[in-house]
Amino acid sequence: MAVHTDYGTFVVPPTRAVWVPSALAHSISMSGVVAMRTLYFSPELWSRAPKQCRVLAVDELLDALIMTVIAQRGLDRRRARDARLIAVLIDRLAASSPLALHIPALKDARAERVAERVRARPGGRQSLHELARGVGASARTIERLFRAETGLSFGRWRTHVRLLHGMQRLAAGEKVTSAALEAGYAGVSSFITAFRQAFGVTPGSYIRSGKA
Numbered sequence: 001m002a003v004h005t006d007y008g009t010f011v012v013p014p015t016r017a018v019w020v021p022s023a024l025a026h027s028i029s030m031s032g033v034v035a036m037r038t039l040y041f042s043p044e045l046w047s048r049a050p051k052q053c054r055v056l057a058v059d060e061l062l063d064a065l066i067m068t069v070i071a072q073r074g075l076d077r078r079r080a081r082d083a084r085l086i087a088v089l090i091d092r093l094a095a096s097s098p099l100a101l102h103i104p105a106l107k108d109a110r111a112e113r114v115a116e117r118v119r120a121r122p123g124g125r126q127s128l129h130e131l132a133r134g135v136g137a138s139a140r141t142i143e144r145l146f147r148a149e150t151g152l153s154f155g156r157w158r159t160h161v162r163l164l165h166g167m168q169r170l171a172a173g174e175k176v177t178s179a180a181l182e183a184g185y186a187g188v189s190s191f192i193t194a195f196r197q198a199f200g201v202t203p204g205s206y207i208r209s210g211k212a
Contacts, residue, residue, distance in 0.1 A: 001036065002029045002168065003053065008105040010055050011164045013171055013206070015063075016099065017056045024053060032172035037070050045077070046090050056096040065089045100198070103161055104150040110137040111145040118158050122165035123184035128154050163198050166191060167206070176203045 001012040005026045012018045020026055022043055041049065058066070065088060069075055075082040103119075106112045113135040118124070128139045135142070146154040166183035170176070180191035180203075195203050 001031070001034055003027075004029065005053055006105060007053065009103040009164075010053050011101045011103070011167060012055055013101070013167055015058055016101070017058050017062075017066075017096075019050050019054050019056055019093070021049065021051055021053065026053070031168040037066060039066060039069055041090075045086070046093075048094070053102075054098040055101040056093070057099060058096065059092075062089075062092045062096060065092060101164065101167075103164060104152070104157070106145065106149050108145045108149065110135045111142055111149065114142050114154075115157075118161055122162050123182050125184065159194065160198070163195060166195065166203070167199075170203055170207055176207075179203065 001018075003010045003012065003018050003020065003026050005024060010018055043049075065085070068085070069089065075086055077083045077086055106115050114128075114131045117126075117131050128142060132139045132142045137145070143154050146152060146157055150157055152160070162183040162185070166179045166185075169179040169182055174182070176192070177188050180188045183191060185191040185194070192202055195201075195206070199206065
């Protein structure tokens with residue numbers, strides 16, 4: 001699942017969650033067969049809730065809490081039992097580690113046109129000079145804008161797009177080889193190495209965790 005906002009795209013693999021602050025305009029796209037559970041919190045219930053969208057790790061306890069709330073069709077904090085469950089749920093959400101599954105958006109129109117070209121073809125092999133043609137700025141200017149607006153070089157940003165695209169293809173049921181080629185990698189080994197460096201697991205381990 002991918003959540004698209006004005007601040008960028010947040011990729012949500014299986015067994016992960018995404019926190020979306022209230023009043024944040026967003027849209028959602030799916031890869032493959034997806035079952036989604038959603039919890040809504042009253043703003044006054046969690047005053048220190050994250051102010052920005054983020055992808056969260058979901059351990060067994062948090063997963064069990066979410067499924068319990070879904071099964072009960074909501075909680076009422078006026079009931080002592082529900083109040084205790086709410087407190088534990090918020091505690092586990094607050095302790096959940098944010099994951100680096102965010103593709104930052106760009107505000108500058110010229111840089112965003114380059115970004116759109118990359119997102120349209122994550123596996124493309126065009127150089128930055130080629131991608132910058134016709135956008136109204138030189139490759140050097142585009143590189144500077146990417147660093148200023150995302151905190152990443154253009155190369156690092158594109159690598160992130162490619163890896164997250166590969167992750168989405170894996171979640172949709174594609175083989176590692178196919179996902180690697182679609183993500184723009186010449187060979188499986190380089191994809192596996194980059195995937196492990198970015199996410200801490202191999203693509204194979206990631207697939208198995210999603211099926212657990």
